[in-house]
Amino acid sequence: MTLTVKAFIKEFKSQFQSMYAYSYKEGSTEQLYNALGLYIKNYLSRNWKETKEDYVENSVKQVYYFSMEFLPGRQLESNAYNLGLLDTIKEGLNEMGMSLEELEEAEADPALGNGGLGRLASCFMDSLASLGVPGNGNGIRYQYGLFKQKFVDGYQVELPENWLRYRNVWETRNDKSTCMVKFGGNVWLEKNHLGYMEAKYENTLNVLAVPYDTPMVGYRNNVVNNLRLWSAEIPVEEEENYHTLEATEPIKEITQVLYPDDSNYEGRLLRLKQEYFMVSAGVQSILRHYKKYNLPRKNIPDKVAIHINDTHPALVIPEMMRILLDEEHLSWEQAWEITFKTCSYTNHTILREALEKWPIDMMKDLLPRIYMIIEEINQRFVDTTAPIYGDRITWQTAILQNGVVNMAHLAVIGSHSINGVAKLHTEILMEDVLKDFFELYPERFNNKTNGITQRRWMHLANPGLTRLLDEKIGEEWKKNPSELKVFKGFEQDEKTIKELAKVKFENKQRLADYIEELQGIKVNPKAIFDVQIKRLHAYKRQHLNMLHILYRYLDIKENPSKDFVPRVFIFGAKAAPSYMYAKQIIKVINSLAELINNDPDVGDKLKVVFFENYGVSLAEKIIPAADISEQISLASMEASGTSNMKLMANGALTLATLDGANIEIKDFVGEENMFIFGLSSKEVYELKAAGNYNSKGIYESNEKLRHTLDALTNDTIPGLNGEGYAVFDSLVNYNDEYFVLKDFESYIKAQEKVDALYRNTDEWTRKSLLNIASSAPFSADYTIKRYADDIWKVKQHSEQKDSVQPLDE
């Protein structure tokens, strides 16, 4: 039944009144938002319930995506949209004198992740539901999300992100489904009266895991899947043992705060607690739910797939073994076969410093039973592998090495599938990072290039473009993104080109207004909007971008009469709080921005905008307005990237190294429709192997570069306190780990090509059109379809079964 505007108004008013006992006319924005959110949640609750029941009644196989991070973004508009209610609600609100945009600003943007990895998990949740794939998320309900970033004098300052301060209307606390998670103490095995070995525990810390469930709404298909986030509490029956507030700390802290770094592994006890807490609660609740299917335990892999999102949840493997051995009393061989067939693992990074390795002593103390099981997994692995492949490879691939538990090795040994997140990344895993494992288990390796949901990143973020596409190619692309290719047919259509340029201009105007409102900087919407939005990390090379800006600034100062194409450089980036170098780069960019934005000689030719607190909501504002997508990581370092896909889908032209998914972007849109520069991954490997890179030599021999670098240390940029020196030093005196200087020249040339092309608006827009039309392969719907078919073996289970056609690549 469709909802009418009239019915919506009536129901909304009564919803509001039942919550606050006064008229909506008196409500604050927060209250109105809460009422609307709960109204939508009530509306979808029937589908939510029926989806759950349907899965059990039909004994369908379900996938559980285990991830320490999710970045869902605001859910009001997206839920209303997927339910098909958006227009009705907008109209109804307008009639009552409100606007959806205004209410939406009251919604917290749950920052329960660091960046790409967490956002990918949420794009996947959206696609699972929209494809009608029975899929669940499993994660942590952090009380504090990723810190709120502020700039004070250009320096990053971190503030707590208390996203739960006001109520979270989307979640449902589910006290019926709690689990108990045990830490520490002593453990031993004992025969029970039935003759089974049983694990006995004493002096454990018992933590109650309470699930909070959030609906994941499919796109117009009546499917509502579940995202389950766990919160740590004191078990009710043990409350009397906790006399002081202080005594409750060890429990409360487990789900208090997200670790703010995804590029660097910290061997901290609390993080290990978080990982096991989430894993144990998740696996327990899955196996409990499986009992509803009334099937033998050996059939678990036919009904359950567990996905390990990076190594953080890799303890799923020993935890599942523990339950099957100690509680279900299966033999090791039976338990191992079930576990191995159930689990699959994605690697998301080749950064060595991000690969988790837990000290054995820490693991033993915190998780004694789990450690025993890991030891046995390791022993059995060594015993079977050594006679066939020899000692060297066995030693290199063992789980226990040099006093640590190597989590990637555990994940690989215990999973039937191992995948990377872009073609190049998977190749690097096979040839370098996990080379030995590729020799042992070639059949387990596969690639699954990342994807994004067009629903959030096009339909909702860019209504202007969406309208234009609907008008030109019909609405089919919304269900079948591959239909976007039809838009290519308009490449030579002058009218369409003009209309597309107009859409982009309006988006830029809107962002320009927002920038002025937020930062007081006036930017010219006719300038090139050049965007780099991602975590701040040396390998992503925001400092290469910065050097180009500095170079350009000096050029403007020295050649006042030269004809420059106006440019606005836009950054969004958080640095891990302990990552000093990244923070120094932020400070340099901010001080440079201050100088440039206030220099009357520069005017409209150049502006630099660094947004504070980059996150999903900001990305939705920036991406539709971008002309240039900066994807300039050192080749081989960025596993995939996903902002590259979002920006392309919104018509930005990609300025990139041949790294991560940039390579696939090139394959789909063609080299002539983007700007490629820099070393290839092969060249990077060769240069590293040769060991003769000499950044100082480049500095000394390249006049342009020297001039630019010197400006970091000669007081050209006011307000710096040594940060310019720090960057200079790392690049010139410490041999430039990420080959910034090596790629500088070719980056500058690529930037000149950008300027030249932008002078020809039609030609630029034509390329922009081709980018949009070629972006379909990056739909997360396709990515999820491939995971579902190849790895999880789960089927689309809804009326919309055939909604996703296979992609003809």
Ligand code: GL4
């Ligand atoms: C990341 C990669 O750095 C990024 O390239 C990739 O797109 C993302 C999702 O696969 O995963 N790995 C880690 S760790 N954090 C990321 O964002």
